[in-house]
Amino acid sequence: MDDIEAELGISRSVGNEDFSDSSEDERVARKIRPPILLHSSTAQARAKESGFHESSRLCLKAIRDAMLHHHWQEAAQYLSAYSQTLEDTTVNKQSLACEIIWRLGTEILQHHPNSRLEDFNALYEQMKNSGVKNYAKICLEHSFHLLLNGHIYDAKRQLSVAASWRYGKQSVPQSLDLKLIHAYCGFLDYVIWHMKKSSVSEAEDNSSNREMHSYFRQASVTLQEIIAQPGVWDPFVLSYVDMLEFYNDQEEALKVLQNYAYNKDYPSNPNAHVYLYQFLKRHEAPPAKLISILKVLHHLVPSHELMQEYCYLLVNSVVPGHLEESLPVVFNLLDYPSWKNDLDTWNCLLTVMTVFKRKGLQHLIANEWKQRKDFWLTMHYRAYHGRKDSELNRELLLVKAKVAKLLGEHGKPDHFFKYKLLIIFIFLMF
């Protein structure tokens, strides 16, 4: 408690008396209190603050209370009174004020019944230009807002203005945001291309075609640049591949996807493998290839929804050894609670087990079951589950019963016997 000020990095506000000429950079270097904690101050700090700061602290508290109670009208009134903090002469408080007013203002406008798009635009424009620290973020948020409201061209315009922004030392800490701005520029080009594509497909208009192609060129240049850098770029990769497929450039698309999935520099991303798999499936790749991709995915995410497909691929595969691998895959899948009540998964298990029984591979079933029998019984085969399944999903109950029959041959038959009795009883009742 005593050292909380040191931990939170509270800085003493600069007194109004010494309005010296130190530059903004020096002040930035001092520790700034995060805005989230502005409303809670120590009694000592409160004793020393000026009346103006006390008013702004109380005003922030009032805004917070109004917002939490969803009194948007009140919140807007207090925010307009709070805007006087933009003229604060203490530098660190003033720079915080810009961020606070931006974030609170957008939140209030979103919920206020009378707000229009012009209000949003006006707020964004004003807050962009007061204080440079948040410029990139505000630009991004502004263009997202326009995008969500359907003004795609305006969003694009905003981003292209922002992309060419440079401000000396401020560009460096905001470089990540600027990269995002660049990426979304490309993405918006893709969105516009997509719009034009769907409108052009009816009429064969040369000029609009050319426009469409120009957007494609712009988008592909930007997206290629972005995707070449390590990172998680899911929507951008998808959009780029979509465009390439339209122009029938399969090799390039494959190259991009493989790079995205297999390059060690990129952070491990299961979605990359999913995209690659989907792409190859669309283009009818041989099952061996598909299997190899899904194998990696299985290692990364054993509970992925594609594991069922993987299982079927393995079962139907001609390569020896694949069949044996399918059982652990489906057992792993059912280890996860998200697949507990899924009919298809249980059917898959049933299929695999019958196949194994037919092919005389029961020892494998026994192996898998030995690992799992302790917790599977409580997870899948309790009386409670029986009752619930009987109410919600009769078929599941049947399938589970069949599986139980098969599993019962490998251990704990009496438990299964009790379970089966229960099911018969339930069937007799209804």
Next chain:
Amino acid sequence: MDEHLTEGYSEPCKQCGAVSWALSDGCQFFCRNCHNVIEKTQDVVDVSSFILNNKISSISSSSRKKTRREGGREWMVCEGFQFILKLQAEALVGLGVCPQFKTDVLWDFWKRYLQITRQAYTRSPVNSFTNTVYLSSESEPESAFLSEASDQTEPMSASGHSTDGRSSVCSGSLDAACYLSAKERKSRQLMNMPRTLALCHLALLWLREAITLADLLRLVSRRLIPYINVYEEFPEEMQFYGRDAIIFRVETIPSYRKVHGEALQMAEILQLPAFPPVTSDCLLHPALLSLRYLMEVNLPDELHSLVCRVIEKSAMGKESFLTFNPSKPKSTFLFYDLQAAALIIVTMKLLFKLDDHVEWTLSRKAVKKDDQGKKKTSKQGSKMFSLKAWYMTVHPALERARQREELFEARRPWKSKKVLIPAMKHKAVVLKRRRVVEQLQSSFHTLTGSVPEQQSSSPSSFQFLWGQEEDSDGPSLHHKRLNCMLEKRGKEKWLVNQAYWHTDLKRCHKKDCRDHYSELKHSLPRMYVWLLGLFSFLLRIFV
């Protein structure tokens, strides 16, 4: 009078032959002996001279001579303070203070201050540039001169002036730089914004007006007395920028303690004689002031006689005790409002003990006695004063008032439309910020569809309204009886509660005597703490 302006001209007068010229209102030369007006008019000299306009309400252009230099004139910081005092005095007179406050008392105090600190009305002013200053003559009691001599090209001491420009680049006024160094401020006893309030307080005290210091600060808070952003009302000619901002900008309403301290210092600086005595019919006397506070907190009127008894016994009603006499070294400068509140609290303590037990017992007894009495006199509401009922009435009203006050404080606009530019290089940024703020405010106003009303309807000295009206804070308890607090033993009436407690007293050094309350607060009875909180809310004194 105008020798410095006419000294270049030494032709003898055609009519009387004397060489004594003066300037008329029309800036024409006339002979002082025979009042012969000649053709010669005042040359437009580079030396500026001006006459400080005083606090008369009508500004007659004839008595003002100034050179227009880029639409502005030069001014000293004390002129600014004079203007502020004028506005404050006018506001107070508008609120009901007698007009002599403005024309006699405050004005005299101010003149005395200027004279003692040698900023005006003296032969050797303290400003760094030497000048010939003229004392006001007796025939013109209402105008004063502050003029500069021609030798302003003398090198200035560290005042930051440029030798050729009159008003420096750092500030609109001429001597703002002097006000910035703490050492000079202290040594020359310069004026600052809280001191304007302190001066008003002294003047009110001199006139024994009913406005106590707590009231004054409350009026300032309600913007009925100009204090925050008062520089907006400076006339156009007084160009205001740069370091002036630091002197005149206000970002805190000063606390009671601060203004009181400043008033004490000012009384010392001004070397005032004994103040007019505070007699028992004057509104500052604790007997009358406590009546006002009793009404405010909804306590029964019968309590007032008990409070008067306490005043008698403690000898706090004596004139010699109450009157402030700066010339005597041991005289204390009293806090009249605090004193009245303290007397009420002590009376309550005597009556109820206020130790979280006795007062509730007594109020239960009062209710019981009331119920018994009800059987006899039906249809009457409870006549006895019960502390519990009082607490249950006053506490919610207090909480509501605190909440209102907090929201009022949250909405208070500190920044003015007239932008303060602390340094020229920040001018563009400051103007842009002002623009952004105004745009934001107007857009939010159109969003909410209304401009919230800030100002209360009319200034009232009471903060709570007790009675049966619609917007009252609660039922009035003024008529309740205190019979159950007194019991008859023999022929006299004694208080039911016979105990009294006090926290440990200890000596502390005068300079270290700051804030005992925060140490003791956790050990005091809650009812007592609540009562202190009630009065500190009323008097706007925050612990």
